[in-house]
Amino acid sequence: MPKDHGIGASSKRREDVRFLTGEGNYTDDINIAGQTYVHFLRSDVAHGTITNIDSSAAEAMDGVLRVFTAKDFEAVGGIPCGWQVTDKFGEPMQEPKHPVLAEGKVRYVGDPIAAVVAETPELARDAAEAIVVDIDELPAVVDMKAALTDGATKVHDDLTSNLCYDWGFVEENKAAVDDAIANAAHVTTLELVNNRLVANPMEPRVAIGDYSRGTDDYTLYTTSQNPHVIRLLMGAFVLGIPEHKLRVVAPDVGGGFGTKIFHYAEEAFVTFAAKAVNRPVKWTSSRSEAFISDAHGRDHVTKIELALDKDNNFTALRCETYANMGAYLSTFAPSVPTWLHGTLLAGNYTTPLVYTNVKAVFTNTVPVDAYRGAGRPEATFQLERVVDKAARELGVDPTELRRQNFIKPDQFPYDTPVAVTYDTGNYHATLDKALEMSDYANFDKRVAESKSRGKLRGLGVAHFIEACGIAPSNLVGQLGARAGLYESATVRVNATGSISVLTGSHSHGQGHETTFPQVIAEMIGIDESQIDIVHGDTSKTPMGMGTYGSRSIAVGGSAMVRAAEKVINKAKKIAAHLMEASEADIELADGQFTVAGTDKSVAWGDVTLAAYVPHNYPLEDIEPGLEETAFYDPSNFTYPSGAYFCEVEVDPETGEVDVLGFTAADDFGTVINPMIVEGQVHGGVAQGIGQALLENCSYDDNGQLLSGSYMDYAMPRASDLPSFDVDHSCQTPCTHNPLGVKGCGEAGAIGSPPALVNGVIDALHRGGYPVEHINMPLSPSRVWEAIQSMK
């Protein structure tokens, strides 16, 4: 029987009721009395010197309160970067200033030049059109390799070049890797692009600044995955507002996928402007504006080489990547191609030698930062593509080549050559599960059936490993993080026994309001409905780092468990007093405290009431009340893994790819709510299929964004996708967090692009077109051209 409550139950989501009835409270739904509206005038050229801004006509318009430009922000700081990478020579990365509004130069299409605050959004927009900006256009730097050539136009005059950093990892292994590749029995080489994407949460970003002269308090309402991080970055580094005078609220947030982690200029602007005009200031991004102001994702160009010995064992891996940073460093941008990428290149395999070189490059494009998976999809894509190509070159089954090189179940914990230690895993189990689920044994029959209809069928295989539960603070501190990555929780028990959990994790679709109570309900034995989650408001929850990197249950959940353990320990003391028993003999189950070996018991609610009405209470030993806080700092990352199979059919006449089926066999360790976990995989796989088949953020040579709306950027629609076959029964629980959980938010987006591309390559080979590689997205024209090139 499936469980109907607690850990492992598919409890229905309580947050759904408000979302299904139109009662959600998203940031754009908030309106404050006296509110004004800002419209940003953004650069329509990719690179240029601002020679003049004439805002007199705009300022004279009725309903315009004020026009702001860079000179209004001379006294404040730039938008900070939260991660400093040290290059292979031991030098810090180049880090340009990122002003709130463009100072002297514009550096990408979308760079904000001026901002109009007016009585209505329409007036603000009309007035922005009346601002005259003179820009002397400069050559735009768009291509990364061209940006690094001698004499290339510099994106930032005060930097020595467009190279942000040149990073090597593990630098000490480089010579050994080079040697192993030079002397290998076989080397498989692949050059590929991890296409630039736009995260596109369905809710565009919104920010509202509010300021009270009476108290000198600021409030920022914003579409953020981590309000405390925004409070710290904006308060300390941009505006100089101490935390106790700045409240940041992230209410219902309509999806994030990474792009709502970062601190953006618009947030600082509305907070600053609210004081300057002494009125609340609201900014609501349009979708078109989102395409040129939300941080983009991916955009790596890579050459990867895999060395094998005569028995097909992997002996070395070498990766050279160019990673686009865009025009400025977004909050976590430097970490994505380095520590979230280079450390994952062992994958599921025993490859003993790995070396990665990453050159991060400034270009005249929108800043690039973490998008669902962040570095790990890039690592997985290149690794699983080159392994697949090696199998084809060597004439062995791609699943068998992988199986042969897997880390074996008895090798855990496993020290990789790329600095991380996998605590648990069983890659053979997920592979076997996927083989069974996908009916691999009968695949050839399906190929024949497709062929009878003139179609080419293929099956793509990919395995993945990811590092989640981000992250041990002391480790990431050494790696350049300018933040700790713990999480916090307060478990506040009320007098009658109901509970509010205040968490630093933030839910923007993940269902924390349902899953977190399941854990507490399991621990105490009370009904889930007795427990509520409070999140997304720095004035309510303890300092927390928020939600990204599949960290909510692994880190935030662990903090909650630790706080609940403290609560239970104190409650046992109270129960022992009430039952005149020894604390050591008290047991808690099903909401009842009992004295072991007796029929004495006292209910949870009696103990909590005693804590707040302490008449019969050991006041000499313990304080009244029942509320505890814990900060949890993980001792290691978690390592979810899985086997993903994608079955496709290619029409050789048109190049169109039809995704027929998708199998995902994941190992997430302990699963709290199977329904929600499966939903996370569905969504991740859909985004991965989107990347592999449809989505592409495209710039022309002048730095003009060609895919700036849903008319041009192909978002996956229902008819583009199949039903998914997902499984999470292979569970090797994490050994270093209290729940044994690993995290499931990003897996789908990490494992699916190589599965799809491998499937299409497989279909083409089976059809007699030995195409080696096609860059994503695998649009009909690209696939058709690849087929034609083989004729």
Place this chain on the structure above:
Amino acid sequence: MTEVSMVVNGRKVSGNVEGRTLLSAFLRENLGLTGTHVGCDTSQCGACVVHVDGAAVKSCTMFALDAEGADVATIEGQAAPDGTLNVIQQAFQDYHGLQCGFCTPGMVMSAAALLKENPKPSEAEIRDYLEGNICRCTGYHNIVRAIMAASGQDVPAVAAE
């Protein structure tokens, strides 16, 4: 400014709008019915779908003045007066057809329009019909299942194990 009147969720309403005011803006800003969401500016995403005189309409693509005298239904009017979810809303919760909730009002309103014209749609028909509604969270898998379940078709329970 011009006065516009219509019936929204059975209630007579009116307000003063500019010629360029969209129906979505009128619902959200004038009436405070913020369940209707705006997710794009090219009439692609469908988060703003409402019913106008019984037909599914993207309310970002219609001027408020063009709805003069119309009968408009939004997500706020879908549940029973006592709060009981309608069959589509309930199926979305039962089958985990939503995550962040932002596209959800448009999805529910589109699903209602679909089931009105095709009471027992196939999976392919549902996927085809949702061409104008983008969801970034669910991969559509559970939305499709929710709509099939709402139409009375047999759908296995979620996460059966």
